[in-house]
Amino acid sequence: MSETLIDVHDLSAGYGGIPVVRNLSISVRAGEVVALLGPNGAGKTTTLLTLSGILQPISGRVDVLGETVSGVKPEKVARRGLSHVAEDRSLFFDLSVKENLRLGLRGDRNERAASMEVALDLFPALAPLVDRRAGLLSGGEQQMLAMARGLASRPRVLLVDEMSLGLAPIIVERMLPIVRRIADETGAGILMVEQHVGLALSVADRGYVLAHGELAMEGTSAELRSNRRLVEESYLGGI
Amino acid sequence: MKDAIAFAFLGLGAGSFFALMATGLVVAYKGSGVINFAHGSVAMYAAFTFNYLRIDGRLRLPWVDILPTHQVNLPVQITISSGGKVNVWLAVLLALAMSALLGVGMHYLVFRPLRNAAPLGKVIGAIGVMLYLQGVALVNFGSENPQPKSILLPDTLFKNFLGFGKPMPGENLGLFIMAVLVGAVLWFNYKYTRFGLATRAAAGNEKGAVLLGYSPERLALFNWIIAAMTAGLAGVFVGSITGALTPTKFTTLIVPALGAALIGSLSSVPIAIAGGVGIGMIQTVTSTWMTGKSWFPDWLQSGATDAIPLVIIVLTLFLRGKSLPIRGNIEERRLPLSPYPKRIGWHVAILVPLGVVLAYGLPGDFVFAGLSGKWSFAFMTSLIAAMLMLSYVLLAGYVGQISMVQLSIAGVSAFFMARMSANGVPSPQDPFAVSGPGLPWPIGATLGIIVAIAVGVLLGIPALRIRGVQLAVVTIAAAVALQTLYFDNSKLTNLMAGSNAAVPPPTFFGVDVGSTGPRGLTDSPKFVTFCVIVLAAMCVIVSNLRRGSTGRRFLAVRANERAAASAGIDVARTKLLAFGIASGLAGVAGVMTAFQQQQISSSNWVYFAGLIALAFAYLGGITSVAGALIGGMLTGSGLISVFGSHQSSGLHTYTPLIGGVGMILTAIIHPSGQAMLFQPLLQYFGRWLKAARVPEWLVVARRLGPYVVLGLALGAIGINPWRTDEWSRPWMMLVGVLLVLFVRSIVVRIRSGGHEPSSDSPAEVSA
Amino acid sequence: MNALLQTHDLTVAYGGLRANSDVSITVEKGKLVGLIGPNGAGKTTFIDAITGYTPVTSGTATFAGRDLAPLSPAKRSRSGLVRTFQSLELFEDLTVWDNLLVMAESSKWWSFLADIFRPLRTSGVESKAEESLELLGLSHLRDRLTLDLSHGQRKLVSVARGLAANPELLLLDEPAAGLDTAESQQLGILLRRIVDSGTTIFLIDHDMGLVLSVCDYIYVLDFGQIIAEGTPSEVRNDPAVIKAYLGESTGEMQAAEGEEASRALRGEGDGR
Numbered sequence A: 001m002s003e004t005l006i007d008v009h010d011l012s013a014g015y016g017g018i019p020v021v022r023n024l025s026i027s028v029r030a031g032e033v034v035a036l037l038g039p040n041g042a043g044k045t046t047t048l049l050t051l052s053g054i055l056q057p058i059s060g061r062v063d064v065l066g067e068t069v070s071g072v073k074p075e076k077v078a079r080r081g082l083s084h085v086a087e088d089r090s091l092f093f094d095l096s097v098k099e100n101l102r103l104g105l106r107g108d109r110n111e112r113a114a115s116m117e118v119a120l121d122l123f124p125a126l127a128p129l130v131d132r133r134a135g136l137l138s139g140g141e142q143q144m145l146a147m148a149r150g151l152a153s154r155p156r157v158l159l160v161d162e163m164s165l166g167l168a169p170i171i172v173e174r175m176l177p178i179v180r181r182i183a184d185e186t187g188a189g190i191l192m193v194e195q196h197v198g199l200a201l202s203v204a205d206r207g208y209v210l211a212h213g214e215l216a217m218e219g220t221s222a223e224l225r226s227n228r229r230l231v232e233e234s235y236l237g238g239i
Numbered sequence B: 001m002k003d004a005i006a007f008a009f010l011g012l013g014a015g016s017f018f019a020l021m022a023t024g025l026v027v028a029y030k031g032s033g034v035i036n037f038a039h040g041s042v043a044m045y046a047a048f049t050f051n052y053l054r055i056d057g058r059l060r061l062p063w064v065d066i067l068p069t070h071q072v073n074l075p076v077q078i079t080i081s082s083g084g085k086v087n088v089w090l091a092v093l094l095a096l097a098m099s100a101l102l103g104v105g106m107h108y109l110v111f112r113p114l115r116n117a118a119p120l121g122k123v124i125g126a127i128g129v130m131l132y133l134q135g136v137a138l139v140n141f142g143s144e145n146p147q148p149k150s151i152l153l154p155d156t157l158f159k160n161f162l163g164f165g166k167p168m169p170g171e172n173l174g175l176f177i178m179a180v181l182v183g184a185v186l187w188f189n190y191k192y193t194r195f196g197l198a199t200r201a202a203a204g205n206e207k208g209a210v211l212l213g214y215s216p217e218r219l220a221l222f223n224w225i226i227a228a229m230t231a232g233l234a235g236v237f238v239g240s241i242t243g244a245l246t247p248t249k250f251t252t253l254i255v256p257a258l259g260a261a262l263i264g265s266l267s268s269v270p271i272a273i274a275g276g277v278g279i280g281m282i283q284t285v286t287s288t289w290m291t292g293k294s295w296f297p298d299w300l301q302s303g304a305t306d307a308i309p310l311v312i313i314v315l316t317l318f319l320r321g322k323s324l325p326i327r328g329n330i331e332e333r334r335l336p337l338s339p340y341p342k343r344i345g346w347h348v349a350i351l352v353p354l355g356v357v358l359a360y361g362l363p364g365d366f367v368f369a370g371l372s373g374k375w376s377f378a379f380m381t382s383l384i385a386a387m388l389m390l391s392y393v394l395l396a397g398y399v400g401q402i403s404m405v406q407l408s409i410a411g412v413s414a415f416f417m418a419r420m421s422a423n424g425v426p427s428p429q430d431p432f433a434v435s436g437p438g439l440p441w442p443i444g445a446t447l448g449i450i451v452a453i454a455v456g457v458l459l460g461i462p463a464l465r466i467r468g469v470q471l472a473v474v475t476i477a478a479a480v481a482l483q484t485l486y487f488d489n490s491k492l493t494n495l496m497a498g499s500n501a502a503v504p505p506p507t508f509f510g511v512d513v514g515s516t517g518p519r520g521l522t523d524s525p526k527f528v529t530f531c532v533i534v535l536a537a538m539c540v541i542v543s544n545l546r547r548g549s550t551g552r553r554f555l556a557v558r559a560n561e562r563a564a565a566s567a568g569i570d571v572a573r574t575k576l577l578a579f580g581i582a583s584g585l586a587g588v589a590g591v592m593t594a595f596q597q598q599q600i601s602s603s604n605w606v607y608f609a610g611l612i613a614l615a616f617a618y619l620g621g622i623t624s625v626a627g628a629l630i631g632g633m634l635t636g637s638g639l640i641s642v643f644g645s646h647q648s649s650g651l652h653t654y655t656p657l658i659g660g661v662g663m664i665l666t667a668i669i670h671p672s673g674q675a676m677l678f679q680p681l682l683q684y685f686g687r688w689l690k691a692a693r694v695p696e697w698l699v700v701a702r703r704l705g706p707y708v709v710l711g712l713a714l715g716a717i718g719i720n721p722w723r724t725d726e727w728s729r730p731w732m733m734l735v736g737v738l739l740v741l742f743v744r745s746i747v748v749r750i751r752s753g754g755h756e757p758s759s760d761s762p763a764e765v766s767a
Numbered sequence C: 001m002n003a004l005l006q007t008h009d010l011t012v013a014y015g016g017l018r019a020n021s022d023v024s025i026t027v028e029k030g031k032l033v034g035l036i037g038p039n040g041a042g043k044t045t046f047i048d049a050i051t052g053y054t055p056v057t058s059g060t061a062t063f064a065g066r067d068l069a070p071l072s073p074a075k076r077s078r079s080g081l082v083r084t085f086q087s088l089e090l091f092e093d094l095t096v097w098d099n100l101l102v103m104a105e106s107s108k109w110w111s112f113l114a115d116i117f118r119p120l121r122t123s124g125v126e127s128k129a130e131e132s133l134e135l136l137g138l139s140h141l142r143d144r145l146t147l148d149l150s151h152g153q154r155k156l157v158s159v160a161r162g163l164a165a166n167p168e169l170l171l172l173d174e175p176a177a178g179l180d181t182a183e184s185q186q187l188g189i190l191l192r193r194i195v196d197s198g199t200t201i202f203l204i205d206h207d208m209g210l211v212l213s214v215c216d217y218i219y220v221l222d223f224g225q226i227i228a229e230g231t232p233s234e235v236r237n238d239p240a241v242i243k244a245y246l247g248e249s250t251g252e253m254q255a256a257e258g259e260e261a262s263r264a265l266r267g268e269g270d271g272r
Helices: A044-051 A074-081 A097-104 A109-122 A124-129 A139-152 A169-186 A197-203 A221-226 A228-235 B002-010 B012-032 B039-056 B088-111 B119-140 B170-192 B194-204 B206-211 B216-237 B254-263 B269-292 B304-320 B344-361 B373-398 B406-421 B441-464 B468-487 B525-547 B549-559 B561-566 B571-597 B607-620 B625-634 B639-647 B651-669 B673-691 B694-717 B729-751 B762-766 C043-051 C073-078 C096-104 C111-117 C126-135 C151-164 C181-196 C208-214 C232-236 C239-246 C250-254 C256-270
Strands: A004-015 A018-029 A033-037 A059-064 A082-085 A157-161 A189-193 A206-211 A214-220 B058-060 B077-079 C003-014 C017-028 C032-036 C058-063 C081-083 C169-173 C200-205 C217-222 C225-230
Touching: A004 A044, A004 A189, A018 A033, A018 A044, A018 A189, A018 A206, A018 A214, A033 A044, A033 A169, A033 A197, A044 A059, A044 A082, A044 A157, A044 A189, A074 A082, A074 B206, A082 A139, A097 A109, A097 A139, A097 B194, A109 A124, A109 A139, A109 A169, A124 A139, A139 A157, A139 A169, A169 A189, A169 A197, A197 A221, A206 A221, A214 A221, A221 A228, B002 B012, B002 B269, B012 B039, B012 B170, B012 B194, B012 B216, B012 B254, B012 B269, B039 B058, B039 B088, B039 B119, B039 B216, B039 B254, B088 B119, B088 B216, B088 B651, B119 B468, B119 B607, B119 B651, B170 B194, B170 B216, B170 B269, B194 B206, B194 B216, B206 B216, B254 B269, B254 B304, B254 B468, B269 B304, B304 B441, B304 B468, B344 B373, B344 B525, B373 B406, B373 B525, B373 B549, B373 B571, B373 B607, B373 B625, B373 B639, B406 B441, B406 B468, B406 B571, B406 B607, B441 B468, B441 B571, B468 B607, B525 B549, B525 B571, B525 B625, B525 C111, B549 B561, B549 B571, B549 C096, B549 C111, B561 B571, B561 C073, B607 B625, B607 B651, B607 B673, B625 B639, B625 B673, B639 B651, B694 B729, C003 C043, C003 C200, C017 C032, C017 C043, C017 C058, C017 C200, C017 C217, C017 C225, C032 C043, C032 C181, C032 C208, C043 C073, C043 C081, C043 C169, C043 C200, C073 C081, C096 C126, C096 C151, C126 C151, C126 C181, C151 C169, C151 C181, C181 C200, C181 C208, C200 C208, C208 C232, C217 C232, C217 C239, C225 C232, C225 C239
Parallel strands: A033 A189, A033 A206, A082 A157, A157 A189, C032 C200, C032 C217, C081 C169, C169 C200
Antiparallel strands: A004 A018, A004 A059, A206 A214, B058 B077, C003 C017, C003 C058, C217 C225
16 A cells, blocks of 8 residues: 555634634545545635644644654745645746746756656646746636646645636646646655546545535545435535 | 936936945845835944044944943953054955945844834834934043045046036045946846855745745845845945945935935846936036026025935836725735724823822922022923824824824924014014014914924825835925924025024913923923913823724725725815825924924934924824823833933933834834833733732742842842933832833743733732 | 516626626515525625726616615715625724724714714714614613624624614625624514515525525625526525535536435425
8 A cells, every 4th residue: 555645633713713613634645646626615725724833723633754744844844845836826927938937846966857848748738937927827827827836846745725716628638637647657645626526536546525624425436426316415505 | 307317417426326325225125125214324433443443443332331330340341453454455344344244243143033013113223324324423432523535536526527627636536436336246146046046035925935945034134134234335335425324324315326226126236226327417517507507596505405316216106106005915914903092081181180280399409409500400301202202103003194294294383383473573582583573472382383284285196005114204205304394494484504593482361381480490390281282282182093994094095095995084185184184293392392302303304303203103102192192201201211310320322222223123122112012011011900909919929030030139139221420229129120020021922922921910920 | 567676797807817707687676586506606706886986897876776886885885885894893992883884974174063062962873873783682782882892792793783774785795704694694684574574685694594594685606607596496406506605526426425415405304
């Protein structure tokens, strides 16, 4: 069995001491794509922010890459090998595509050049745009840039938040398989928050469904797909 | 035309200085989002460091020895060369190292703790740094104001520079080359290096930078060091161009630099360099060439150069501004809550008679023997300062508009009244009387206040599209321009150079209520009473405005301009109304200052005195009338500062320094100001006293007793905070107790993670 | 037809991005009209455009027969077109009561002179403010600072504040966001009550349950375009709507599973 990269046990997390997420236990192993599903306000983004150290857990254990993240500054967690593609994409609009990518690179000169190439290979649509300012890209291009930048550091753990937000379905259908490819090729563990349930489960190995801050369901993608009714009800407030 | 170009080259030196300063402002803004009003002071400190190293070979460290004993001393200077002079380039290096140290200090001690503060809090932090550095310079370098010598190409003089027929000192060219070089290096840094990219990235999206593993705090630290070092370079190398060094040097010169930095949106180094050089050249052409032309308006002779940066700043910002902030672009942190004034009648009924009693009690030997005039003067100063601070409370506290021009508006009203009261008849007090209509004082004062309101509303127009700290920059530029355009402009004031405008004393139905008392000192109890009544009326007006529909609209605009517009509030009109009322209040303060001083000159209204007044209002509590009153008491040469220097003869040297530290601490620890700190404490204490019985007292005694005893002991042994020998023993014991409790409260606050120390309030203790 | 608010081909573009394209809607007087759509569909941009907070690229909006284009946000508010904000944007330094008064009062610039002497005089709008407080059951919070209230209470204050202005049309931007199911149902009942008392409401939300249960007519927005409109029952059976919400891939979606999902939705709707 491959190494466990994210290990969350009995986590409560939220803002100003008020938990949004309660008693959550999840794990992600190397080479695995795990989907975190659930309706708006279920606490998915809060969970990711806690994993990357931006929010401090209120209680419970959060280990990323074998070490805890509580009390650790987010930039330290990032340097450990975690990459978080945030919901708002957090791009640097005043910088060019290339400069955005450069900031994601790690390692010596050769490693950096190689990583840059890998990132642009995964998202060939970015190659002709390298000198354009990130603020001038379309929504889909911005999302690709955010993903490419997140990958440029060759992360061992990748968190992807709402990749499909505001994107046309056709673009989402093209980008999701890339997530699968990353996990297969680099052996990274990927935790992705998605609204497009069907598409997410088509690439993920396993999934967790959150509702009102608590774990409502979990299982392999096949199990969750066969339980569509339940998943949908958790979205529409039935649970 | 050929002449104009030749004169423009003369402006290269000053322009290059502005360019370097502007670059530093841009760097500091990129790194931490702060517009560093203390930038000029950093340059000043570096320049002093350099020049004193060249004079006596000693390096003065940026602090003073405040240890309470003479047994252990804090090192305040390092002797580099015992034989006197230090080599030029070593001195330059040391001065730059000193600025780097200041940059580190500013990051760790001031702006990092303030990183989540409201914009006004950061402004106050910067003003605190400015005051602190000026205060330290006063102590460390007070003895002599050296005339700096040129370092770059000192002996070169181009006789006919580029064939335009005018000579130009080589220093100008040297400075220009240096500015361009520094600009090029920094441009390259921010364009191509990883550090530079990360800085720009973090400025645009801090969360993004953190998620990629960059520490914004570390980036900010390095940028502060770079910013401080460019200020140091500018201060050291500007050499002879700006005249003799004083602790307040460069504070005014920061305005053109701000203009240059703003042209490039505080983000472009090359534009800041070009803008700085350009402004310097235009200023020189204006002051030397244009003013000599027959078509140049006479009344603009003075002040035209200072009007240029103002016009540039206003135009740049106004054109870029929006009439409503866009979504998600609302100021990140709010000002402290503005309390609802209660029991106004009671306060007036108690405080006014108290003020009158003090007015008559102080000049006699009522409280402190043998001090007569000094106390009354301090009391007047505090009362009038509180009037000015009310204008800040209304404008900044209620409506959230950071204006630094209120003191200058007070000056407008004072100068206008002086001119309206003048009648051109010379007298022994006023040998160079200026011509004027000779109106009686109530009409003159009213006209002065009306003109102040008009000027205030005019200066409020930029606020319709410019917000936050950028508005502060506009108002600083306006204050500097008003100084030279009006107060120093003999064409408008008709004053002989160096002479003051006389203000006749006010009378009420034949009773002289002027500030001169029967002994010929400025201590008339009648005038103090006059001040008390005027201030009380102003406090009631401001409180009532806060309580009524106007106050609701003000606070709505302050809280959220977008939501205010959705409530049908005309945001523009509301802001202008606030500027008008605040300027009226400032105008009254100006008139009363004129009556107190009897002679006014432009030095009464220098722009950084206005900054300090704003900072003291903040110290008192910018959002409440009580805050203005406390701010007035705290103000320089006001009651508390005079009390302090009475107790300790050496204290006045340290006043700016203590003020600066106080401002920084207030901005960091208690942004609501002292009023909001004391009010709930007093309420708690009052309630506690009513309820307290023996067991409650025992709890307190157990908790605080040891500290009180420790304080008393320290005081008795001879704690000697300001190294005075006059400090009487009982006072020292009290001070010892206060100091120990203060230190304890800070420790408690830090332990509880920066939250309010709830365990400290008596009510909780008893619970 | 008694149209209060009408937009015709309203388009808002930021740079190359079209946040709203050719949106045409009609809000009839006395009705509760809803606009739903997933996150990022352009709902708030639409409200911003109608209320003057964001410039309209092309198209028109009329309110009570009057073209809105030349009016400032404050003027639009005073003409009876009042909005709330998704992020609430309450005046946090003021009490609940003062928040309502600010909205209800229409002061002239010289009223500060009267305030100096009689700050606490009444201006005749108090009854309307009192009424809104009562309608939303907030009377007991009257003198509290909005800062101290719970999220749900703040949401209600925001609605009450809008109502205090005595609007003809109240635009509510996600009033149910962050409310739990019970609070959200409670809000639905209150909204219905407001409409019955004569104020027209235009409700924006992504909570399907709330919108489906209270609205008279619904528009569905996705990628800045209206993809469906109709009565609640028409909308809940529209496959395009379900697709927008659950984001199924095109082929998968329109097959049998679409039928199942809409049944699930219906079951949910009946459950209320």
